[in-house]
Amino acid sequence: MRKLHLKLLLIALVLLSLTGCWSKMELPERSFIMSLGIDEGRNGNIRLTAQLYKPNPGLKGRGGADTFVNVQSEDESMFETVRDLSLHMGRKVHWSHMRIIVIGEAFAKKRGLEEILDFFYRNSEIRLTSYVHIAKGKASTYMSTKPLIENTLGQQLLTIQEVAYKYSGKTANVTLHDLGFQLKGQVDDAMIPYLYRSKKITETTPVAGAALLKRGRMIGKLSSKDMESVLMLNDEYVRGVIEVPCLNQPNGKSKKKETIQVISTSTQLSPEIKKRSVTVKASVTIEGTVTELKCSQITTSEEEMKFINRVKEVVEQDMQKAYKELKRKKVDVINLGNLIYRRHPALWKSIKEDWHEIFAKSQLEIHTDVKIINTGTTVGKSVLSEEK
DSSP: OHHHHHHHHHHHHHHHHSOOOTTOOOGGGEEEEEEEEEEEOGGGOEEEEEEEEOOOOTHHHHTTOOSEEEEEEEESSHHHHHHHHHHHHSSEEEOTTOOEEEEEHHHHHHTOSHHHHHHHHHOTTSOTTOEEEEESSOHHHHHTSOOSSSSSHHHHHHHHHHHIIIIIOOBOOOBHHHHHHHHTSSSOEEEEEEEOOBOSSSOBOOEEEEEEEETTEEEEEEOHHHHHHHHHHTTOOOSEEEEEEOSSOOTTSOOOEEEEEEEEEEEEEEEEEETTEEEEEEEEEEEEEEEEOSSOBOSSHHHHHHHHHHHHHHHHHHHHHHHHHHHHHTOOOSOHHHHHHHHOHHHHHHHGGGHHHHHHTOEEEEEEEEEEEEOSSSSSBOTTOOOO
16 A cells, blocks of 8 residues: 555656646647748848648638638848748748748849758758759749649649659759758759749649759759759669650651650769879669650560660760760769769868869760660560551
């Protein structure tokens, strides 16, 4: 009995020492940011366009009412601008649901990202898994775009970017966490998915290509085609399509192309340095399936090898073109400098200061191994071919 009394007394003391939820904040007091647009405001201020979740739409929500609302604020610093958002909503900003940050191209070129990123990395509420995009024009214009399928623009842009990265290799996959590693590496170059407007068929907001950053400031961009090769060199290429032009096509007619669906890739980079001259040897392995045949046959081992050699030629030409573009801009986003630092830290110390000039004069040698897993049918030629 005495032991039971002692246990009860101990439990009571523990319960009395526990603090209550004196600083708790209920849901009606919070305002959840889904996506954030950043532009330059008046007199050099920072202008934020926050897309906020609109709770409890009631019966109107079933009829297609917006589930979000946009609020703007402007001030000299990020933190004060964020605090000013509460003046318009009467609720404290909450970051746990933020999907994406969109930065206007003019802001990224003129002022760079360092002054705004410092706020995000210091804020414990912000998830480093939030994605970062740079947009053509002003970020605020994208915040007012209605999503085609998803409930919010942030979710819509996120799904577009993920699909473009995973299934076509036409853009990068960069979160706040990834961007921090790029900017704080031995080479402070970075690339971020590029967002723009398209009115070819319907008004959409594709994510394709990438904005290139040097010391946090945008200095140019990569096309979606070059992006495929850069991802392959980075060993980040997941899936995509390789187009192989048909040979000996008549002039003046639309050029036919055969296609390969890439199932998997693997790339190993081996830099060789001799007297501050760098040669990069890239070993690339590609596995894919034939998805279109218009002018080739793969019915014998000789025909298969001939087709594979044409695929190799296309892949290597595209890689060399993308690599030359990076050298021209003197932007190392294939982590070559970081690779040299990890393998040869003493050597890297002697070339770090001049790395961008050394990179601009480097050479790329590519060895490609292509494996055709499947031709899609039991016939290794065009399924509509009249040849028997």
